Amino acid sequence: MKKNLKITGISLILLMLLFMGCASDTSDQSAQTETADVKKISIQELHSQEDKILTSYALLDAKKGIYRIPISKAMELIAAEVAE
Numbered sequence: 001m002k003k004n005l006k007i008t009g010i011s012l013i014l015l016m017l018l019f020m021g022c023a024s025d026t027s028d029q030s031a032q033t034e035t036a037d038v039k040k041i042s043i044q045e046l047h048s049q050e051d052k053i054l055t056s057y058a059l060l061d062a063k064k065g066i067y068r069i070p071i072s073k074a075m076e077l078i079a080a081e082v083a084e
Contacts, residue, residue, distance in 0.1 A: 055071070
């Protein structure tokens, strides 16, 4: 009897969580459709932006001294560090 109550309680909790998740999904969808200034980009544009990030240098945070370096250079530095 106690085992059945535990299973029922767990099932009830899971159903409540599932319901809350579905309710939040619908509100997110309506908020997304209401946003007028959503920028749509193509897959090619996305890949182009990603390639630029992966192959270029940039200053990300001057105060903290954080820079972005090309991924190929980062891999070379890591390989050299591991080899030491």
